[in-house]
Amino acid sequence: MFRRPLKQWMMRITSYAERLLDDLDLLDWTDSIKTMQRNWIGRSEGAHVEFRVPTATNADGEVATISVFTTRPDTLFGATYMVVAPEHDLVDNLTAAAWPEGTRDAWTGGAATPAEAVEAYRRRTAQMSDLERQENKDKTGVFTGSFAVNPVNDESIPVFIADYVLMGYGTGAIMAVPGQDERDWDFATKFDIDIIRTVQPPEDFDGGAYIGAGAAINSGFLDGMEIDEAKAAIIEHLIEIGAGEGTVTTKLRDWLFARQRYWGEPIPIVFDEDGNARSLPDSELPVNLPDLIDWAPRKLDEDSEPEPPLGRADGWTTLEIDLGDGLKTYKRDLNTMPQWAGSCWYYMRYIDPVSTEAMADPVSEKYWMGGDDPNNGGVDLYVGGVEHAVLHLLYSRFWHKVLYDLGHVSTPEPFKRLINQGYIQAYAFVDDRGMYVEASDVTETDGRYEYEGESVTREYGKMGKSLKNSVTPDDMYRDYGADTLRLYEMFMGPIDQDRPWETKSVVGSQRLLQRIWRNLVDETTGDLTVADIAVPDSLNRALHRTIDAVRTDMDALSFNTSIARITELNNELTKLEGPTPTVVADALVRMISPLVPHVAEELWHKLGNETSVVYADFPTADPALLVDDEIEIPIQIKGKLRSKIMVPADIDDASLEAAALADPRIVEVLDGAEVRKVIVIPGKLVNIVA
RNA sequence: GCCCGGAUGGCGGAAUUGGCAGACGCGAUGGAUUCAAAAUCCAUUGUCCGAAAGGGCGUGUGGGUUCAAGUCCCACUCCGGGCACCA
Incomplete structure (x- = not known):
């Protein structure tokens, strides 16, 4: 196994970061999902600061400057060293020819020259997986042999490379202020670097880095200012001296949109003989996947050019076409799109599945998406798992906004209202070695749990392979039927709440359906026990209160309480002497049909209706019957x-x-x-x- | 570590803006029905004291606000989920 950088297609989602953030306000989503998206986008305000490195040059032969992003420009006077990511472009330029006089042993990584130290450190970093890099929080790094100049006080500060600085965030370089940053504190302590506090900690503070509020100290003209004031002042100063400016950065990265897999939409790009990318004309779209019998990647060694599976599609990888400058041979792009390519906009096609001209007919699009009030439009209700909180739902919003900007859709947001149904969780069991055991093989006696004769302890969590606690609803479906299963799942609790899969009380849902049935049908003869008789006043009031409550609860997706109200009404019918009045039976069947479609349909037809209950209106409560004297x-x-x-x-x-x-x-x-x-x-x- | 969410009887859960805590279901107990059982129907079921009437206590813990707190405020505990060297 070896790591290889690849040149790939990216979607510039970062340029939509601000809008993806701002437009969350338009959405009827839970705060927790909005928060997750905000955190994922990770907007932070700060400043860029330029540090000159007089002894080094950049690619153009000018004096090199290291640009850093910081959220704490107010601490600039406390910057006692700098770190650039090992992958940073400037590293080679920054690497000095020899160790400067007085370089501490700990800084050299034991190497004879900066070049050797840097080379060894970079190799070590490249061999580590991202996971290893994240897990190992022990600070490591080497000195480049160069010094940068702090623009506010002209102090020379050493420049290191260290893997705790990530190339993908900010500028890939930091000014290190150990006095106010825990990571920098750890590094400075380990490498014996000066620490200057620039915020006055409280008197009883005895920790390391102090990140709390306080007045500026050791900071020249900033001294005495609180953090926010100091930030504003230093940014103004940086602009004056041409060494920086206020700026905003996000954690959100651009979206890698190419996969080296067979299954996926091929990318409709070809390359000319000079390697220039050209897009294919509409007449060539869509580019279909070629048939491939064997889509395992070809065997490669470390020196060969990596090749995706589509490289094996002989006769497909090149094509002859006239792209406006004569018939020429082009090489196809061999990457495919990720699964998100489809899931980002599939909902649009439901609006108009037949159009061959457009994604969706614009009139239908505007009608269904509510484009008459764009800021209030989108899919009315989207129900999905919270696992989509930051990937699918963010990519999809981005994609939709691009379509909006291009004029293909009429609303800036795809999903107006989002409900995350809770996870069905399950008990999991751990043996005394701390390993999960197959939950279905665990037996319970008197509150104690055993697996293969050994005692195990019970835990609780998301169903899945890692906890070995998956269960399927198949057994319940087989034993009780689909309607009971549906009814039970909806009765278990609020839709958005996680809850354990616990099957003991499913019998209650089955009983409800049986009791409803028996209130309308004679079990022995199969005849209706419904009669066109007057409804007693108290039953009529109960009926209308039920209709009113169920309407409200269903609107709120509160199915568990809807079912409770229906149960109460049905209990009234059970107590009733004689046949069930037709109007009550009719309303009852209409109310249960969204919950238990099969049973409702059968009862609906027994009641003498010819068409399906799905075309029947939901009953309406008479307001006069909702108030008591x-x-x-x-x-x-x-x-x-x-x-x-x-x-x-x-x-x-x-x-x-x-x-x-x-x-x-x-x-x-x-x-x-x-x-x-x-x-x-x-x-x-x-x-x-x- | 950081960010969300949650905690209410034996169990799942209910309770618009603070206004009768425990709806509805499961389980349990007793009864009716049955030769017997299953199923069904009826009744009781937060807990403690009491024969009853009635009363004390009670929504994870400790404080607070209020005529009134599951609900609001402060400080914690535990559980679930997400993110994580993000400068």
Whole structure:
């Protein structure tokens, strides 16, 4: 195995970073997903600062300058060394011919010259995987032999290379301020570099780097300023002396959009004999994958040019075409697109799956995406797992914004409302070596768990191979049917909450369906037990309260409480003597049809309907039946419930207070005590302070 | 380490703006039905004291605000998820 840098296609998502951040405000998403996206984009404000290295030159032969990004320009006076990433372009230029006089042994990595030290360190870094680099937080590095000049005080400070500075973030180089940065503190301590505090820590502070608030010290004209003030002042100064400016950086990197795989959309680019990329005309699109029998990559050694699987497609890798300057032979790009290429905009095609001219007909697009109010448009409801929080949902937003800028879609955002359904989690079991064991083979006796005779401890987490705790719903489907499975899953709890897969109470969902069935159908004969009779008043009120509640709850995707309300209504039917009134049966079946489509459909047809229940409207509550003439009001004394009274629903506050104070139970409890205050919440309660 | 989310009976969970904690279901207990059982139906079920009426306590822990706190504020604990040398 060896690592090889490749030249590949990138999408410049970073140029959309600000808009991806700002437009989160347009979205009806949870704060946690928005936060994850914000953190992923990782916007931070700071400054660029230029450090001259008088002894080195850049590629143009001018005096080399190292540009750094910092969020703490106010600490510039405390910069006692610099670090550039080992992969940084300037490293070769910065590497001095010999160790300067007085170079400490620890800085040289044991090498005779800076060039040798740098070479050895870079080789070591290149051999480490990114993972190893992240895991090993011990600071390492070597001195380049060069010194940079701190632009604010002309101090000479040593320049190191070290792998704790990442090429992919900021400028790939830092000014190190050990007094105010923990990583720099660790490095400076290990390599015996000066530490100058530039923020006054509190008196009781006895730690290393101090990153809290405080007044500037040892910082010339900044002394005494608080951090924000100092930042503004130093940036102004840097601009004046031409050594820097305020700037914004993001963690978000450009998006690597090429894969060296067979399965994927081929990239519609060809190369001429000089290696210039040319895009293919519409008439050549789409570029289809060639048939390949063997798509394993060719065997390579360290010196050969890497080649993706499509390189094996003889007869496809080149084509003859006239791209405006005569018939010529071109080489195709052999990379394919990542899976995101499709998932970023697939939803657009649902709008119009038949158009051969466009992604979607613009009129349909505008209608379905709500483009009449662009800032409020997008897919009405997108339900998906939280695992898509930062990749799919960010790429997709970016892609959609590009289409928006090109005028192909009418809204700046693809998904208006997003719901993340919770994970179904499961218990996992660990043996005494700390290894996970197959959860399905664990047995429980009296709250203790055993696996192959050994005692194991129970944990809890996301289902998957690593925890060996996956279960499938197949058994439940086989034993109870699809409707019961659906109903149970929705009844288990709020849609967005993680919860354990626990199957003991599924029988309750099955019972509900059976009880609904028996309230409408005679089990022995299969005949309807529904009659076109008047609905008793109390049942009618219960029906309309249920309709009202279920409508509200379903709108809120609160299926568990919807089901509870339906259960209550059905319990009323169970208590009812005689047949079920038709209007109740009709409304009940309409209400359950989104939850249990198969059972509902069958009942719907038994009720005499010819067309499918999916075309039936959801029932509507009669507002007149939602209000009662008399209501029950709880009466508290000093916040404790002491009695309840029935009063007319439209009672005024004074009468309610009088009724409460006249209640025999209250009179008894008060026992003549002085009433200091009475709080009346109309229609809710009365609280007496005595 | 940092950022999100969560904690309510034996269990899953319910509770618009602070306003009757425990809806609905599971489990459990008792009863009806049955030769018997399953299934079904009815009743009880936070906990402690009490025969009952009724009362004390009670939403992870400790404080606070309020007539009133699961809900608001402060400080923690534990659990789940994400990110992580990001300057």
